[in-house]
Amino acid sequence: MITADAGYSNAHCAPKYDRKSELKAFDDTKAGVKGLVDAGITKIPRIFIHDQLKLSNSRSGDSEFIIPILDLDGVNKDAISRAKIVKQVQNACQNWGFFQIVNHGIPVSILDEMIDGVIGFHEQDTEVKKKFYTRDYQKRMVLYNTNFDFYVAPEANWRDTLSCVMAPNPPDPEELPEVCRDIIVDYAKKTTELALTLFELISEALGLNANRLKDMDCAEGLFLLGHYYPTCPEPELTMGTDSHADSSFLTVLLQDRLGGLQVLHENEWVNVTPIYGALVVNLGDMMQAS
DSSP, X not given: OOOTTTTTTTTTTOSOOOXXXXXXXXXXXXXXXXXXXXXXXXXXXXXXXXXXXXXXXXXXXXXXXXXXXXXXTTTXXXXXXXXHHHHHHHHHHHHTSEEEXXXXXXOHHHHHHHHHHHHHHHTSOHHHHGGGBOOOTTTOSEEEESOTTTTTSSSOOSOEEEEEEEESSOOOXXXXXXXXXXXXHHHHHXXXXXXXXXXXXXXXXXXXXXXXXXXXXTTSOEEEEEEEOOOOSOGGGOOSSOSOOOOSSEEEEOOOTTOOOEEEETTEEEEOOOOTTOEEEEEOHHHHHO
């Protein structure tokens, strides 16, 4: 059982701290971080408290840099329009590795429904969610839990996640949560179409045939993550997502309406200001290595 003050009051005075037991106690509830909030905690468990030095070294994001915003309108209109967009993609990939895209072909209504669908999943009754709670990524294509690296990371992030492997072998629709089943299928289809276009543009930006990256099977897999960050009673002590690099070829990120994403550019943390209807594109480690 995890109490309202579990771990926090003993964080600085307990002679012995059994972190493993606290991790397991939390995990066994299968209620996630949202369960802590629903229980009305006022102090966060010690497993979620981040190193104060790391927190103090976090940047404010008040940099003068602005992440590139690319307009894909006209990408298939004519050679001149496409060449202009390819050049913008080249500059954004070389100098940033991140960029926002507008007029990408995915209706805003689908983006809104996807955000609402993820929220709907995480805010439904805990007993409904529990059947999806597991850490066995090998056997389950659809699952939810708190932090994929929960037992190995030095501190847990204040975040729950719904995970779905949508390609190359998508799950049976009945395996998807009913509350967001239809929109996940629609969003995955539209995102796959967009990813194919982006791989073409990146291939051309590299001076290669438009199908080069697709022929290398870079677009074969699709892993959907629906993160949820419940209101935290002590936000100054933890983080929803700490600094990291993505290992995939390409990440297409749909931000929530409040933002909060920052990108490290030339040793400065740059805020990614949400643009309604836009998506954020992130080149992953495997793409950079390729």
